Amino acid sequence: MNSLLAVVRVLFIVLVFLVCVICDVFARSADNQEGRVPRAWYSLPEDGGGDEELVFSTGDRLLKTNLLRIFSAQRQALVSSGVDLAAEGLSDPGFLKSPVKNDRPADWVPWRLAAFASDLAVSAGGQVGVLAFKGTPSVSVIWRKREKAHLDRAQAPKKTGGIESLGTRTVFRMSESLRGVELDEQIESIYRMAKASGKVRKTKRLRTEISQAVQKFREMGSAVSASPFSSQWYPSHLRMDLEITVEGRVKWGTVGGAVGLRLEWERLISTKSNSKQLKFSEKQEGLLDLVGAIAVDLEATQRAWTPANPRFAPTLLVVALAINAQGNIGVARASGSVAGMVYFSRTPQDFLPRLASASSPSARFAKASWWLIDDKSEPRAFAFARAGGIESIRTKNGASYRVARERFRQGLKKAFQIGDYFAARAAESASDDWAISEIRPGFTMSVGGGLGLATLTGSATAVLILQDTKF
Amino acid sequence: MNNCFRAKICLVFSLGGLLSGCAVDGIPLLGLDDSGEFVERFASDRQFAEELRLATAQVRESTFLALRDARHEPTDTLRTVAVGLGFNLSAGLGSVVSIGVSPRVRFIFSNSQVPVVP
Numbered sequence: 001m002n003s004l005l006a007v008v009r010v011l012f013i014v015l016v017f018l019v020c021v022i023c024d025v026f027a028r029s030a031d032n033q034e035g036r037v038p039r040a041w042y043s044l045p046e047d048g049g050g051d052e053e054l055v056f057s058t059g060d061r062l063l064k065t066n067l068l069r070i071f072s073a074q075r076q077a078l079v080s081s082g083v084d085l086a087a088e089g090l091s092d093p094g095f096l097k098s099p100v101k102n103d104r105p106a107d108w109v110p111w112r113l114a115a116f117a118s119d120l121a122v123s124a125g126g127q128v129g130v131l132a133f134k135g136t137p138s139v140s141v142i143w144r145k146r147e148k149a150h151l152d153r154a155q156a157p158k159k160t161g162g163i164e165s166l167g168t169r170t171v172f173r174m175s176e177s178l179r180g181v182e183l184d185e186q187i188e189s190i191y192r193m194a195k196a197s198g199k200v201r202k203t204k205r206l207r208t209e210i211s212q213a214v215q216k217f218r219e220m221g222s223a224v225s226a227s228p229f230s231s232q233w234y235p236s237h238l239r240m241d242l243e244i245t246v247e248g249r250v251k252w253g254t255v256g257g258a259v260g261l262r263l264e265w266e267r268l269i270s271t272k273s274n275s276k277q278l279k280f281s282e283k284q285e286g287l288l289d290l291v292g293a294i295a296v297d298l299e300a301t302q303r304a305w306t307p308a309n310p311r312f313a314p315t316l317l318v319v320a321l322a323i324n325a326q327g328n329i330g331v332a333r334a335s336g337s338v339a340g341m342v343y344f345s346r347t348p349q350d351f352l353p354r355l356a357s358a359s360s361p362s363a364r365f366a367k368a369s370w371w372l373i374d375d376k377s378e379p380r381a382f383a384f385a386r387a388g389g390i391e392s393i394r395t396k397n398g399a400s401y402r403v404a405r406e407r408f409r410q411g412l413k414k415a416f417q418i419g420d421y422f423a424a425r426a427a428e429s430a431s432d433d434w435a436i437s438e439i440r441p442g443f444t445m446s447v448g449g450g451l452g453l454a455t456l457t458g459s460a461t462a463v464l465i466l467q468d469t470k471f
Numbered sequence: 472m473n474n475c476f477r478a479k480i481c482l483v484f485s486l487g488g489l490l491s492g493c494a495v496d497g498i499p500l501l502g503l504d505d506s507g508e509f510v511e512r513f514a515s516d517r518q519f520a521e522e523l524r525l526a527t528a529q530v531r532e533s534t535f536l537a538l539r540d541a542r543h544e545p546t547d548t549l550r551t552v553a554v555g556l557g558f559n560l561s562a563g564l565g566s567v568v569s570i571g572v573s574p575r576v577r578f579i580f581s582n583s584q585v586p587v588v589p
Binding site: 035066069070072076077078080081107108109110113114115116118119121123129134147438457 | 497498499500501502503504505507509510511512516519520521523524525527528531534535538550551560562572573574575576577578579580581582583584585586588
């Protein structure tokens with residue numbers, strides 16, 4: 001009798017435990033909306049939601065709590081991970097100090113862990129967490145160590161022409177002023193690099209191909225430089241990726257080449273617009289319209305926007321570029337078609353007073369339009385564009401959509417607000433040693449021009465960078 | 472029911488409740504698995520911070536050693552080193568099972584006062 005009672009008791013305990021487990025599974029699988037970002041943040045109109053005109057709503061309390069606990073755990077790990085260099089046998093003067101004092105760059109300091117970056121992800125259902133598996137990051141978070149001595153950012157060393165290696169892609173930097181013998185030397189360096197790789201079989205026309213590509217890139221760069229300064233934002237930098245094929249041909253884009261090449265154009269800051277003096281090709285005019293219009297829209301968005309968290313400010317917008325079948329350059333809608341990037345920077349504060357006498361953005365850029373280029377032709381997106389009266393071109397290799405400026409501005413406003421939300425949580429998480437200095441939310445663009453926070457399965461073709469201005 | 476049995480029942484309820492709470496409470500870890508399916512797990516705050524601390528300390532030491540050993544190489548113009556890795560965590564799968572996950576992070580070492588974060 002006693003043994004039967006014991007068996008019953010054990011079975012009862014097991015049953016209670018199983019009930020707990022089942023309740024847990026049901027709780028987890030329930031369609032619980034807490035702790036998620038609002039649907040309007042990430043859902044695009046062509047996907048059945050996310051009208052940019054919706055009143056912006058911030059997430060609930062659990063979303064805030066989750067973000068704060070992620071940042072808190074990261075801060076705790078960074079603060080407590082310090083290593084005593086002497087104890088590790090790393091206090092060797094040859095390591096901590098530059099071997100030749102006279103050779104030290106002006107901003108030289110001993111090696112140290114200066115920054116830490118991690119990615120947050122947003123699921124298709126709006127859940128937010130640390131990106132721990134595969135998928136597209138939605139928001140990158142950059143932590144920096146607080147240091148006593150800081151150089152004025154304006155005194156930071158300027159990037160100069162030169163070649164450096166970045167993964168499998170060789171980077172070729174050109175400032176706007178680089179020309180003549182220096183430019184020829186850089187072209188020759190690229191030629192030698194490609195030849196020495198042993199991956200390019202036919203090199204007879206290689207030097208000419210590289211030279212032509214560089215010339216074409218410089219033409220694109222000059223279109224970027226020709227766009228006028230608005231008072232607070234300007235297109236500052238152009239990056240294009242190219243591939244040198246086995247046959248020694250140079251192609252724009254990032255797919256299928258033997259040697260990767262990256263060309264970087266750095267614009268010199270100036271109050272003068274030379275768009276009226278220069279004669280541009282149709283394609284250059286298209287790029288000029290694109291960068292001029294985006295700069296004007298950024299300016300308008302900035303002016304109309306009041307940040308909830310003024311400590312962090314948007315300082316950079318990076319937009320992916322693509323080239324369509326007609327050879328026109330536009331904004332990329334999917335990451336597979338990205339051929340380069342254009343960067344929009346905030347004009348330095350000390351430069352703003354001089355802009356008072358500069359020409360204001362012309363009426364041309366207030367009305368200019370540009371293309372959104374997709375390497376796929378999604379029937380649903382194309383049907384949405386047609387139904388909405390959006391001018392669109394469909395080919396075998398993708399589709400292009402004429403972007404509505406008003407929708408793009410609304411998308412920018414939403415992007416600013418989303419960045420501001422994450423920045424506010426970042427500002428709450430600082431310590432004396434480490435603090436989040438940058439928040440980089442990534443966005444997907446809708447066929448109408450709106451923006452939505454990139455999700456795990458999406459692609460981010462525009463990134464807004466918000467920086468802690470008091471760091 | 473005797474006291475011992477009551478105590479066991481309470482213990483099981485507490486344990487079940489605790490595990491249940493832990494599974495949906497903590498730091499959310501998201502992503503897509505190899506077949507593209509959405510995956511969500513939770514790690515305790517303490518475990519997340521501790522594993523990240525260990526990874527940070529180890530990466531810092533390894534990178535400093537590598538930089539010290541390379542200081543006589545022609546790398547005088549080396550200004551910034553970015554190291555990306557996934558640190559290991561044990562995260563909740565339902566109430567009673569845990570799996571290993573690797574959130575990816577990047578560490579940026581520099582000898583520049585104003586390092587560029589890639």
